[in-house]
Amino acid sequence: MVKLHNQPNFSRCGVYNLSSEIDALDARLISLLYSEPRIGVLESSRRLGVARGTVQARLDRLAARGVIRGHGPDVDPAALGYTVTAFVTLEIRQRFGHDPVSTHLKAIPEVLEAHTITGSGDLMCRIVARSNADLQRVIDRVMSFEGIVRSSTIIALESQIPYRVLPLVAAAAAGPGDR
Structure with a gap:
């Protein structure tokens, strides 16, 4: 297995140096x-x-x-029995801020991701559940924190383009003039 030395912990939406070009x-x-x-x-x-x-x-x-x-490993939640995927927009009480809400969400295993967003909500979460009834349980658990005012849920019916990075890697290596 490939060993990386001194690997920092970056967030997926972190700010990176613009000279992060690859060849x-x-x-x-x-x-x-x-x-x-x-x-x-x-x-x-x-x-x-x-x-x-x-x-x-x-x-x-x-x-x-x-x-x-x-x-x-690249784990498929559906293979673990979590066949329902939903995207939940959360509005938070501003006096609480994002950190306590994020701490609450980290304690819920079915919350796979949470991102600060623009628009009508404050956070967008990708969550999984075993069924629609289980989805209700997960949403109830998410909403149990007093720092969350309301939620809006969208259930994904099918994944048209699963998470991918290789086309992005190829585009980054090609450079801005070759896209």
Whole structure:
């Protein structure tokens, strides 16, 4: 398995240095790691046709810049029995702020993500449940915190484009003039 040195903890929506450009080799390395997360540095260097030290240096640089984060398995909630996906917009009492609400949401396993948003709500959460009845239980638990005023829920019927990054990696490597 590829080892990253000094990997910082970046948020998915964090602010990054605008010089976070990647080149074609970075894109090929990311694509390889995405398709085979358990591949080692030596095997990566063999497949990419570059020195082992080059692969390790690239990995370290990509990790330090927050381009590559973690090596956990890609888990499908539906395979665990959580077949219902919903997006919940939350309005919070402003005197509470986002931090206490986020702490509350982190304690609910079915809340997979939460993002501060613009528009009519304050936070957007992606949650999963085992059924519609279970979804009601999860929403009730979310709403049990006094810092949350109201919620609006949208149930996803089907995923048309699942989470993906490889097209973005290819576009980033191509540069702004080649898109």
